[in-house]
Amino acid sequence: MATLPRIKLQHRLPVLPGVCYCYSSTPSVTSFSSVNSVSGFSKKCEGGFKASRRLVVGLGAAFWAQFMNMAGNVGANSFIASARQKGAVEQILKNVDWPEQFPFKEEDFQRLDESPDSMFYGIPRFVTHIDDPAIAALTKYYSEVFPPSNTPGVSILDMCSSWVSHFPRGYKQDRIVGMGMNEEELKKNSVLTDYVVQDLNLNPKLPFEDNSFDVITNVFLREMCRILKPGGLAITSFSNRCFWTKAISIWTSTSDADHVMIVGSYFHYAGGFEPPQAVDISPNPGRSDPMYIVYSRKASTA
DSSP states (O other), X not given: OOOOOOXXXXXXXXXXXXXXXXXXXXEEEEOOOOOOOOOSSSOOOGGGBOSOOOSSOTXXXXXXXXXXXXXXXXXXXXXXXXXXXXXXXXXXXXXOOOOSSOOOOGGGGOOSBOSXXXXXXXXXXOOXXXXXXXXXXHXXXXXXXXXXXXXXXXXXXXXXXXXXXXXXXXXXXXXXXXXXXXXXXXXXXXXXXXXXEOOTTTOOOOSSXXXXXXXXXXXXXXXXXXHEEEEEEEEEEEOSOOOGGGSOHHHHTSOHHHHHHHHHHHHHHHOSBOOOEEEEOOSXXXXXXXXXXXXXXXXXXX
């Protein structure tokens, strides 16, 4: 990954992809393989890997426990253990008293492999990275929240797209744009009407006009708010699968329940969105890949 200038985290948010097979990521524009990072915050050793790797989050255990206590009325110690209980994930983002400033530290966004993502994703990977039950659960969720197929004027952006988008079978709109890093993969995606090859690590500015899309799937980026139509839906989906060396430290150091809070914090600190909500669509907890959704809508006044 290319070295970027130092920035203040309270002013910029790293890209945060969801169920995505292309990006790992960087600082996004001012104000989400499954996850990504801020690059350029620390020196690389030979081969592009970090000389050292933190095994705990930069926030520290005490702060994270306090942060998780904000999630509803569930205590920090019991919350993670109960996260698989029906309805527990949905409570994580209820009535959160968010810190005034973006709470994460620079080291929370370090990765084992800081080499250019264009190298890592240069070879096409025509595989899926979640199992069939998780794919089916995500497709079912999309079928429930997407505008009906062939709705006039509807535009959808599938960020961190690949050769498959997990949209409902036969789903069509006049405009479904995929954005990814491997053109061969994007060419194979039959649901797309158009695609854009762009490394968001090098250029986080999205090449679309304001208020262009009704739905954006797969990733969090502050630019999403600009290009969503008022009331437009942003969906970040994720499992516990990722390219481990390309995942940020705070993701690999924390649990599924923590991931929900992390993604929710991105929506909150980006501004312009309604309070984020979480959904656990895991089809067979403990027996197949988990599947989580954090979503929000662009505020009508944004």
